[in-house]
Amino acid sequence: MATKTASTAAFDWAFVPARPGWPRRMARLARQHPAGLFGLIVLVLFVVLGLFGEQLAPYPADELSTGTPLQGPSLSHPFGLNQLGQDVFSRIVSGARISFIIAFWAVFLGAGSGAFLGILGGYFGRWIDYIVQRSGEAFAAFPGLVLFLMLRTAFGPNLKTIIISIGIGALFGGNRILRGQTIIERNQIYVEAARAVGCSEWRIFMRHVLPNVLPLVVVIMSGAIGAAILAESGLAFLGLGPTEASWGRDMSGTNLSIARTGYWHVVVFPGIAISLVVLGSNLLGDALRDIWDPRLRK
Template structure:
């Protein structure tokens, strides 16, 4: 409850949460909010600026941009959440094993992470999409795999410090199994950095997916996705800048929101903050 109190009074974090909730509401209720079909073409109204009938204008095929942004939020947020989930499901256990057991397991897993670190995130995602093929499913997998090495390193470093804590030594002395120690003591106490980094990684994953879409290797048209919309509008950047401006703003706001939320969670869950407040009652 104290953590929630600190988070609730963290103004930037609440702003970030508000932006995320707004995107989620728009994504869920898009069919009720907009009267337009996101894929319906009307060439007679192509490349129109913002107006009363089309609040953010229309694209090169006469599709309503505001509607496509709302439907695109579904895809972009889905990619971000699922990609980070893949990274956590694979990276957390590997980091736990590497940090707790050490030895050959640590060596093998750390070298695996180092090998993946040889590529930048966007280059790794591009390579994986080129190998797997262009589709929504493969974009999620590619972005998710690019998150794994950072998660491994983060969890490993956290476990290396936690395994020497007195309560872990006491549990080991009482005969607790390694699995019980990892799940009951180590994992629970390493959740804070994982939760914070996972939140920040959602914004990074949205940016990676948008980059793939911009390059034509992400979600394919006519499916609405912010990066794909940005890529389609770049040829009209001077004659119709609204085609790229509004998708760009959506991507910027989403990344900003998850960064603000992650910073707020870090400050709220930081053990040093609990020390300042005094011992929990």
């Protein structure tokens, strides 16, 4: 009987399929989530341009008279020239740096910290939750533009002021949603079962509650990327943005007036760049939510 049991166990283990390697798993995820793959490609390109855009641009972003002003797209200037004779393609490639810096700080310092505070307050409650929620309510009393103007007066019109104002907005942007989701997870049966077997509150928080809330954190942080880029573009459109080349600046002021006279390429290509990055971040966030959410795994 013992021999039969041993042989049966050996037979079962022999036919257990091996786990596919990571290239096959990545290829399967790409087939299952083509929109997420598109978003990943867009964001990787955005990061590369943000880090090395000034070196990859065929012309300096602020160089004047690289050709005939307001010339349309051509082989030497794929996106045409603006009214100052600056190459639009070079300005888009170089302008990705400003959007990348603002999005990086807003997401990883603003949205990331705010997400952790919201989850922490929702799980532990008491004075932690009170401080986080009252701080969010105090921030909601100040419109974003008013807060930016106050910081601009205090610190001056520079890139640091824009980063601080957008980062504060991202800090309290989604913590209420995460707080509510954490409260729901905190009252689930599996949390009570973990307490019953003697798990500490910190272990339950890190090993059980946080993984179930993490997909929502990914969606909020991916949305923060697009929101940060749109916020910088809106400030630049109003003439309050950075003085360096940026996508929002190329869509504002004189450029917008010139585009109405028929020179569409001056503002269309910067607008496409903004739209692609915002769309890519949202698509990637939705795909990561579907992949990482334990409730959606098959």
